[in-house]
Amino acid sequence: MRQFLAVVAFTLLTIGFFAGYSNFGIPQIEPAPPPKEEKLDLSSMTMDQFIALGERLFNGKGTCTLCHNALGRAPMLGTIADAVPKRLKDPRYTGEAGDIEEYLIESLVEPSVFVVAGFGKKGTNDTESPMPDVSGGSIGLSEAEVAAVVAYLQDSGGAEVTVEIPQDIDEEGDDEEEGEAREAVNDPKKLMAMFTCDACHMINGVGGDVGPNLSKIGANRDRAYLRRAILDPNAEIATGFEADMMPADMGEQIYVKELEVLVDYLAGLK
Amino acid sequence: MNRPRHMKTGTRLAIFGLFVALVTLTLAGFDQFGVFAAESESAVDAAASTGYGPAPKLTADDYPTIAGVNSRVAVWVFAQLHLWFAAFVLAVPIFVFIIEAIGMRTRDKRYDDMAYEFIKVTITAYSLTAILGGLLIFALILFYPHLITYLSTIFKESMFYYALLFFAESAVLYIYYYGWHWLQGGFKKWVHLTLGLMLNAVGTTLMLLANAWLTFMMSPAGVDAAGVFSGDAWAAIHNFLWNPINIHRFVANIAFGGSIVGAYAAFKFLTATAEKERAHYDWMGYNANFIAICALLPLPFAGYYLAAEIYAYSQQMGITLMGGIFAWLFIIQAVLIGTLFLSANYYLWCGMGRSDGAKRYTKYIKYIAIVLVGAFLVWFTPHTLVLTNEELKSLGGPHHTILGPLGIMPAKNTAVNLMILFTALSFMFYRRANKIATVSWVKAGNAVQVALYSAGIVNIMFLGIYHGYFTNTVYKVAASIPQVLTTLVIMVVSITLDSFIYRGAKEVGPLRWGRIPARAQYALFLLAVSFTWLMGLMGYIRSGIRQHWHVLDIMRDASPDAFTPTLGYAANVVSVAAIIFMAMVIFVFWIAQVGSNKTLPAGYWKE
Ligand code: HEM
Numbered sequence: 001m002r003q004f005l006a007v008v009a010f011t012l013l014t015i016g017f018f019a020g021y022s023n024f025g026i027p028q029i030e031p032a033p034p035p036k037e038e039k040l041d042l043s044s045m046t047m048d049q050f051i052a053l054g055e056r057l058f059n060g061k062g063t064c065t066l067c068h069n070a071l072g073r074a075p076m077l078g079t080i081a082d083a084v085p086k087r088l089k090d091p092r093y094t095g096e097a098g099d100i101e102e103y104l105i106e107s108l109v110e111p112s113v114f115v116v117a118g119f120g121k122k123g124t125n126d127t128e129s130p131m132p133d134v135s136g137g138s139i140g141l142s143e144a145e146v147a148a149v150v151a152y153l154q155d156s157g158g159a160e161v162t163v164e165i166p167q168d169i170d171e172e173g174d175d176e177e178e179g180e181a182r183e184a185v186n187d188p189k190k191l192m193a194m195f196t197c198d199a200c201h202m203i204n205g206v207g208g209d210v211g212p213n214l215s216k217i218g219a220n221r222d223r224a225y226l227r228r229a230i231l232d233p234n235a236e237i238a239t240g241f242e243a244d245m246m247p248a249d250m251g252e253q254i255y256v257k258e259l260e261v262l263v264d265y266l267a268g269l270k
Numbered sequence: 271m272n273r274p275r276h277m278k279t280g281t282r283l284a285i286f287g288l289f290v291a292l293v294t295l296t297l298a299g300f301d302q303f304g305v306f307a308a309e310s311e312s313a314v315d316a317a318a319s320t321g322y323g324p325a326p327k328l329t330a331d332d333y334p335t336i337a338g339v340n341s342r343v344a345v346w347v348f349a350q351l352h353l354w355f356a357a358f359v360l361a362v363p364i365f366v367f368i369i370e371a372i373g374m375r376t377r378d379k380r381y382d383d384m385a386y387e388f389i390k391v392t393i394t395a396y397s398l399t400a401i402l403g404g405l406l407i408f409a410l411i412l413f414y415p416h417l418i419t420y421l422s423t424i425f426k427e428s429m430f431y432y433a434l435l436f437f438a439e440s441a442v443l444y445i446y447y448y449g450w451h452w453l454q455g456g457f458k459k460w461v462h463l464t465l466g467l468m469l470n471a472v473g474t475t476l477m478l479l480a481n482a483w484l485t486f487m488m489s490p491a492g493v494d495a496a497g498v499f500s501g502d503a504w505a506a507i508h509n510f511l512w513n514p515i516n517i518h519r520f521v522a523n524i525a526f527g528g529s530i531v532g533a534y535a536a537f538k539f540l541t542a543t544a545e546k547e548r549a550h551y552d553w554m555g556y557n558a559n560f561i562a563i564c565a566l567l568p569l570p571f572a573g574y575y576l577a578a579e580i581y582a583y584s585q586q587m588g589i590t591l592m593g594g595i596f597a598w599l600f601i602i603q604a605v606l607i608g609t610l611f612l613s614a615n616y617y618l619w620c621g622m623g624r625s626d627g628a629k630r631y632t633k634y635i636k637y638i639a640i641v642l643v644g645a646f647l648v649w650f651t652p653h654t655l656v657l658t659n660e661e662l663k664s665l666g667g668p669h670h671t672i673l674g675p676l677g678i679m680p681a682k683n684t685a686v687n688l689m690i691l692f693t694a695l696s697f698m699f700y701r702r703a704n705k706i707a708t709v710s711w712v713k714a715g716n717a718v719q720v721a722l723y724s725a726g727i728v729n730i731m732f733l734g735i736y737h738g739y740f741t742n743t744v745y746k747v748a749a750s751i752p753q754v755l756t757t758l759v760i761m762v763v764s765i766t767l768d769s770f771i772y773r774g775a776k777e778v779g780p781l782r783w784g785r786i787p788a789r790a791q792y793a794l795f796l797l798a799v800s801f802t803w804l805m806g807l808m809g810y811i812r813s814g815i816r817q818h819w820h821v822l823d824i825m826r827d828a829s830p831d832a833f834t835p836t837l838g839y840a841a842n843v844v845s846v847a848a849i850i851f852m853a854m855v856i857f858v859f860w861i862a863q864v865g866s867n868k869t870l871p872a873g874y875w876k877e
Pocket of ligand 1: 353357515518519522523526566569570571572573574576577607610801804805806808809811812
């Protein structure tokens with residue numbers, strides 16, 4: 001029994017040491033919280049505020065400083081005004097940008113179009129960039145946010161700021177904000193109105209005709225198909241219609257529960 | 271005379287029937303992969319009509335809560351406990367199989383007895399693995415229903431095979447264990463060994479399938495950007511990080527399993543009363559430590575390969591891993607790995623006391639110790655920590671002010687290689703301790719050994735320093751491959767050379783198993799505890815680098831727990847889980863022992 005207790009004490013001591021070291025031996029850094037959509041009110045923003053927004057995004061949500069820093073993981077962006085004209089003249093350049101603004105936007109959303117020499121993914125001979133598309137999944141900057149970052153890059157890189165503050169973009173941020181505050185809705189008809197489905201879809205004689213008539217949709221479409229048609233409309237396109245017409249961001253706004261209500265309702269239309 | 275022979279044939283037939291049935295079951299698991307692969311061509315265009323939806327976009331409301339229960343911690347602890355036990359029950363049969371085979375070859379019954387004793391311990395652990403797996407799934411369904419639903423739609427088929435393999439594993443394990451004494455000698459022994467092989471085949475396949483789930487979450491494949499599944503299950507399983515994790519886990523599990531049975535032997539040694547028993551458990555502890563070291567040596571390479579692949583998959587995730595806040599975690603990892611190497615070596619040094627000839631080597635040990643500690647300190651040195659700006663401010667700069675230059679990768683690689691090399695050297699001394707070479711060219715042979723090690727060490731240091739400090743960033747990692755090759759060449763050549771030098775060598779005296787101080791047993795406990803804790807820590811980082819994603823870039827974690835906790839917090843969760851695990855392990859060992867206890871209550875039963 002004595003041996004047993006000694007071993008138990010030894011084990012606890014060892015674990016205690018590891019825990020103690022992790023708590024007190026190294027700095028306790030509070031990691032940045034997950035990025036949140038910022039509420040953008042672009043209509044009343046000055047250019048300086050817009051550039052400041054770009055800077056915030058650059059250091060925060062954009063995670064640009066993870067790579068663009070003094071450690072040589074990615075090119076520094078402080079001399080963009082000088083660098084970009086050279087890039088555009090580079091024989092390897094195959095993109096479509098004609099000026100600094102276009103080049104920057106292209107660098108952000110299609111990084112692999114031109115890869116700065118020596119910075120490509122290993123083994124791809126500088127044809128593939130390790131930088132993610134900043135509007136894609138992992139970073140997810142909206143169009144307006146990309147514009148703000150470009151404004152900041154122009155400003156801090158010594159170039160003239162040519163970006164204009166977008167006015168007509170329907171900011172996702174706003175919807176998200178108001179989406180967070182509202183209660184889930186259980187009535188499918190209300191949901192159809194709320195998400196303006198009825199503006200495009202006709203059901204039993206009521207509604208618009210931009211999209212397919214849904215009066216009998218449940219007769220030959222199952223629930224999985226309907227769910228996908230709402231969340232990812234371009235996954236497949238209804239015959240006779242074109243892609244990109246139905247808004248693809250419905251999923252951002254519709255709660256999971258509401259989605260089921262809608263799907264139930266549509267599946268019942270026979 | 272004829273009748274018994276007939277019965278024997280009957281038994282043989284029965285065994286073979288069983289064997290065929292199990293092989294078919296096992297192959298069914300593999301075959302399925304073939305089918306998946308064949309499906310993949312048509313799957314792409316079939317995807318549109320397969321009816322899979324995109325990954326759901328969740329809000330905080332989609333996560334059920336139970337007052338007073340932190341759902342993340344609950345899932346975390348169950349997952350970790352399940353992983354520990356699973357690693358243990360999958361690892362032990364691997365070396366039990368090898369030990370059994372050694373026993374069959376050498377006809378030394380001690381090996382067979384040891385193998386049996388190891389497997390005895392896993393039986394209870396196996397039930398606990400299953401129970402904990404059930405609790406884990408229960409917790410996931412309870413707290414993360416949408417995540418588990420999404421993953422299940424993708425792994426639907428493989429889940430079925432997972433269950434099937436699990437039953438196969440149970441069946442084989444029980445036959446393997448309960449049939450141990452029955453299937454002895456000649457042909458029967460071969461049948462038994464074959465069962466062991468099957469046990470491992472099934473177990474490993476099981477692990478590979480489980481790994482597919484977690485690697486899918488890190489490097490999703492077989493789905494589009496919205497998470498719509500193409501229907502190609504093999505693509506989802508065989509995702510980018512699957513094999514790197516498979517390799518690292520497979521090796522780490524063996525080391526972990528070895529360390530746990532080492533602790534078992536150590537405890538039995540400490541509590542043994544008879545001399546013979548002490549000798550037996552000393553020998554068992556030695557073998558367990560040997561297994562742990564063998565698996566420990568390749569681990570750093572497997573680890574760097576894994577990290578490099580993570581980096582290759584996503585530079586962002588790679589930097590989060592090695593340069594972000596998790597960089598400090600690698601400092602903790604270094605402390606643990608240093609502890610592992612030091613305790614394994616310390617145990618070897620203590621073990622030299624078993625031989626009367628060891629005196630000749632003890633004077634070198636302090637130098638090995640110095641190198642190990644030095645290498646450990648270099649590995650332990652943090653370098654660049656790239657953080658978000660707020661994090662940077664709270665730390666006061668990305669570089670460690672004084673130690674910066676020692677923190678870079680080439681320096682660490684150099685340190686790791688030296689650590690491995692000197693552990694190999696410790697081991698060589700241990701092997702030599704009880705022998706006196708008789709070949710005529712001993713002197714020359716030893717000189718070659720010294721030259722070999724010296725040249726290798728110089729080469730490793732040179733490569734590290736040259737590439738680390740005199741070339742540009744892009745070439746910094748170039749040193750690692752020649753360094754690793756140097757280490758491997760030295761190990762192979764020196765072991766081969768030594769076996770020639772000591773061919774027909776005289777023994778100084780019989781090895782005195784059992785003549786080892788009690789503190790050496792504590793080195794074995796330290797090994798087991800450090801391994802356990804390290805595994806918990808690394809499990810955390812593996813999950814943690816996904817940050818606020820359930821499935822990287824595809825399914826966001828919208829729960830209130832999506833934030834990354836501080837390392838101290840994570841360490842505390844790991845510590846509590848480790849204590850629970852240790853308590854359960856003690857229970858497992860105790861149960862294994864209770865089976866052989868007999869109480870004869872006088873006058874209780876009717877005569
Ligand atoms: C002697 C060196 C090493 C030891 C003893 C070691 C040990 C371990 C152990 C025990 C695990 C848990 C395995 C499991 O969950 O089944 C693990 C996982 C892991 N290790 Fe290592 N490791 C070593 C080197 C490294 C290095 C150098 C790296 C990266 C730079 C690394 C990265 C990881 C990662 C990312 C995981 C999580 C993957 C998983 O859950 O399986 N390891 N390691």
